[in-house]
Amino acid sequence: MSSSASKIPDSARRAVRAVDPNRWKALVFIALAQLMVVLDATIVNIALPSAQQDLGISDGNRQWVVTAYALAFGGLLLFGGRIADLWGRKRTFVTGLAGFAAASAMGGAATNEAMMFGSRALQGVFGALLAPAALSLLAVMFTDGKERAKAFGIYGAIAGGGGAVGLILGGFLTEYLDWRWTFFVNIPFAVVAAAGAYFVIREPKGGRNRSPLDIPGVILSTLGLVALVYGFTRAESDGWGDSVTVAMFVASAVLLLAFVVVESRVKAPLLPLRVITERNRGGVYLSLGLAIIAMFGLFLFLTYYLQVVKGYSPVRTGFAFLPMIAGMITGSTQIGTRLMTRVAPRLLMGPGFLVAALGMLLLTQLEIGSSYAALLLPAMLLLGLGMGTAFMPAMSLATLGVEPRDAGVASAMVNTSQQVGGAIGTALLNTIAASATTAYVADHIGGAASRSQQQLVQLQGMVHGYTSAIWFAVGILVLAAAIALTFVNAGRPGTTAVAGSAEAAEEDEVAVPVVAH
Numbered sequence: 001m002s003s004s005a006s007k008i009p010d011s012a013r014r015a016v017r018a019v020d021p022n023r024w025k026a027l028v029f030i031a032l033a034q035l036m037v038v039l040d041a042t043i044v045n046i047a048l049p050s051a052q053q054d055l056g057i058s059d060g061n062r063q064w065v066v067t068a069y070a071l072a073f074g075g076l077l078l079f080g081g082r083i084a085d086l087w088g089r090k091r092t093f094v095t096g097l098a099g100f101a102a103a104s105a106m107g108g109a110a111t112n113e114a115m116m117f118g119s120r121a122l123q124g125v126f127g128a129l130l131a132p133a134a135l136s137l138l139a140v141m142f143t144d145g146k147e148r149a150k151a152f153g154i155y156g157a158i159a160g161g162g163g164a165v166g167l168i169l170g171g172f173l174t175e176y177l178d179w180r181w182t183f184f185v186n187i188p189f190a191v192v193a194a195a196g197a198y199f200v201i202r203e204p205k206g207g208r209n210r211s212p213l214d215i216p217g218v219i220l221s222t223l224g225l226v227a228l229v230y231g232f233t234r235a236e237s238d239g240w241g242d243s244v245t246v247a248m249f250v251a252s253a254v255l256l257l258a259f260v261v262v263e264s265r266v267k268a269p270l271l272p273l274r275v276i277t278e279r280n281r282g283g284v285y286l287s288l289g290l291a292i293i294a295m296f297g298l299f300l301f302l303t304y305y306l307q308v309v310k311g312y313s314p315v316r317t318g319f320a321f322l323p324m325i326a327g328m329i330t331g332s333t334q335i336g337t338r339l340m341t342r343v344a345p346r347l348l349m350g351p352g353f354l355v356a357a358l359g360m361l362l363l364t365q366l367e368i369g370s371s372y373a374a375l376l377l378p379a380m381l382l383l384g385l386g387m388g389t390a391f392m393p394a395m396s397l398a399t400l401g402v403e404p405r406d407a408g409v410a411s412a413m414v415n416t417s418q419q420v421g422g423a424i425g426t427a428l429l430n431t432i433a434a435s436a437t438t439a440y441v442a443d444h445i446g447g448a449a450s451r452s453q454q455q456l457v458q459l460q461g462m463v464h465g466y467t468s469a470i471w472f473a474v475g476i477l478v479l480a481a482a483i484a485l486t487f488v489n490a491g492r493p494g495t496t497a498v499a500g501s502a503e504a505a506e507e508d509e510v511a512v513p514v515v516a517h
Contacts, residue, residue: 027141032189032193033093033097033134034155036100036186038158038165040186042167048062048066057113061113066233069127070423074226074228075229077128078409078412080128080130081136081413085405093133102126131415132409132415133411135399136399136410137201148396152393168318169182169318170314171314171317213268224255228256235427235431271409275409280401280490284488285398285414285416287488293422293476296429297425298360302320302376309459323384324380326381327386333392345396346485348392350484353390356390357477357478357481359380359381359382362379363376366463368456395414398410400490429472437461437464444461
């Protein structure tokens with residue numbers, strides 16, 4: 001490992017503070033924008049049945065309310081990250097917020113399914129601008145080790161717990177107001193965040209990528225990611241053997257392979273391969289994606305378990321997820337933040353994923369009559385603590401040591417791993433659960449004479465399907481822990497540096513505490 005950040009002069013560190021004395025105020029608005037984006041991933045799900053009925057959306061088409069957003073967001077993230085590097089992070093961030101607010105207004109005012117699908121696609125487009133810009137702003141504004149730990153602790157807690165907050169807010173708005181408010185609620189979030197960012201954020205000078213945009217890379221990556229996300233979405237609804245599903249996966253593999261070949265040859269690549277081939281960042285992207293696969297499936301199963309099996313209302317279901325949110329906030333802002341400057345990141349990520357796996361393991365014991373206090377509460381607390389502790393150093397390490405000109409695209413890779421992981425998790429675990437449920441019901445329905453007994457078998461089959469899929473989620477989290485412990489070899493922040501990064505930091509007068517290759 002190379003020597004310490006002592007190579008990076010204290011004057012450079014002070015320069016960051018001089019450039020942006022309001023960085024903590026800026027964090028408030030960046031965090032608010034991130035919360036809005038994460039909320040949107042789950043808040044609309046609760047409103048979907050009501051919106052479908054009001055707008056006359058068919059059962060076959062209702063998936064496009066979710067899919068249109070996922071395809072645009074997942075497909076354009078790398079492009080959005082590079083736009084932030086080219087155009088400026090603050091400008092991209094504010095533009096993304098304004099567009100997201102306008103698209104949300106369109107969704108709330110939708111009068112037919114075409115207007116709804118269009119608004120969701122536009123939300124995805126502007127979300128793909130907004131999300132990488134937000135994370136890269138943090139990366140370039142918070143360079144001191146301890147300050148970075150606190151900032152990414154807050155960001156990690158929001159990124160992890162925002163989805164559960166969306167369930168609570170979505171339940172309230174749908175039950176007591178109207179489904180349209182699940183869209184309109186984004187507008188005040190966006191307006192406040194955009195106004196605050198415009199007046200408060202002072203982006204550090206230098207580090208902007210002036211290279212021409214890699215058009216072939218944009219086309220190949222966008223089409224490849226869209227095909228991949230749509231393939232998993234299609235697999236969930238039409239099965240893994242469906243001809244269109246298979247075609248999407250084949251097309252995705254060809255397009256993304258062509259993308260890698262192009263990126264290795266062009267002078268100014270959309271995604272410089274140096275960003276993902278560095279073992280620490282590669283390990284973060286992979287382990288984070290796997291963890292999201294497990295988490296997205298869990299949100300889906302627990303929501304259905306609480307509402308269908310236990311009979312909870314949408315609002316009560318949302319509140320049932322509060323222990324997980326509390327665990328994530330505690331793990332991220334207390335455990336992760338306090339230990340990040342004292343221990344190597346892998347010693348937070350690996351054990352964090354294992355603690356989450358332990359919580360997931362408890363949920364394999366789910367039954368129809370399981371007690372919330374005795375089983376779900378401790379499981380959610382462990383899941384939240386583990387994920388919060390692991391997410392926080394992962395978010396920081398994913399952009400640590402990257403050259404300032406690549407901060408946007410490195411941030412986009414974090415969002416891409418999460419978005420693709422979410423699509424895979426929902427499709428893969430849902431398919432496993434559905435298959436296990438079908439097999440269970442087929443084996444047991446013959447012995448059910450009365451209708452009540454048949455209904456009981458159906459519920460038992462559902463719970464059996466959930467637990468079967470949760471076992472897979474346990475294994476996925478253990479694999480994420482193994483990858484984090486094996487690939488991530490970074491030292492304590494502020495003690496080691498990547499060769500060449502110090503020079504880049506001095507050149508831009510931005511000291512970036514970084515990690516060794």
